[in-house]
Amino acid sequence: MAHFEKATSIHDWLNQRLAIDTIKRVMATEYWIPKNINFLWAMGMVLAVTFGLLLISGIFLLMYYKPDVNLAFDSVNYTIMSEVGYGWLWRHIHGVAASVIFLVIYIHMFTAIYYGSYKQGREMIWLSGMLLFVTFSGEAFSGYMLPWGQMSYWAGMVITNLFSAGSLELNGIVEWIRGDYVPGDAFLTRFFMLHVLLMPLAILALIGLHFGALRIPHVNNQDGEEIDFEAESKRYLAGDTKNAKVIRFQWDFLSKDIFVLGVFLIFFFYLVFYHYEFAMDPVNFDPADGLKTPPHIYPEWYFLWSYEILRPFPKDPGLIAFGFAQIAFFLLPFLDRSPNVAPANRRGLFAIWFWVMLIDMITLTVMGKLPPQGVFNTIGGIAAWTFIGLWIALPIITILEKKK
């Protein structure tokens, strides 16, 4: 049994039992961050806070939501929106946060790609990030089912159909997932469980893994400089804070994070109060009807790029291309064969690869929203092939890259 002294304060009492001073030092005041990073490195914190907003608003919505095909639509569109005090506010916060979090995730991912923050010891940060991307996608999709509107029903139908694996016609799997021949009550309640329990638990665990994976390699910096964190932190602690290449997480870096977060929250609440409709599809304000197929079924904007990779191809090649799009980003640290950790603009051909990939994904997103006809089909097809070609080209251009 450890020896305990009579505590001199509440802080001391807690410290003797929970070592809070050590935790604070390891996690915050002596957690070293490079000086040469810009506002894009605040996106991780923005994501964590937006996820917090989703959790809190979700808890309030859960108090009134009814996971039953006969009651779900009204519980959202009538009870929460007009009977519950400020129910509309929680719904708008939840809807806008669900959409905006994907924008920030994409910015965060493309920052990591631009600066090469996924390799040379940072592979686990990237892989845990990709697992977060997949679980967030599952969380968003399952949440989209819950209002039980027309788009919930028909998007649910289309996406679960993908599990029949095209010509393999594994229809038993589709029915097993749905719990019925078509989306119905069993479908709604199991997606409800996924949305409010299993996915959030997985996300929390993965955020823990993501933060843990950052600990040993530390965050990258905007010059790709290999910093000796031990030596630089000693220099900082010895008082030479001006020449040290690192700063403390708390409060040095955290104050910058909080500033960026403040700017983000102004933008976020502007959307919540004045433009929440961008996050809500008008078609989903009609109750689900299994006998009335909407003329044009499309997913939310953040899934459009991968949906558009599926669409221009016939059934089976389309599914293969779609499957490829899902795993390609996971493989990034292993397909990039160059040892250089540097901003893309200093990496020759990789700079072209990066910008073409970004423009291509925006093109796929725009085309995915438009009806699959005429010129849109052609542009979508070219963009889908370009996406595949870029991933095949990546190992080749990075092997050719000169070591810096």
Ligand code: HEM
């Ligand atoms: C809700 C989800 C996520 C949260 C809360 C989160 C949080 C964070 C935080 C706090 C950091 C350190 C500061 C920063 O660079 O912003 C970070 C870094 C990083 N994240 Fe995430 N992240 C999430 C999703 C993702 C995704 C989807 C990816 C991509 C696959 C990803 C890849 C990375 C990488 C590679 C770094 C290292 C950046 C560097 O070393 O410069 N993260 N993340």
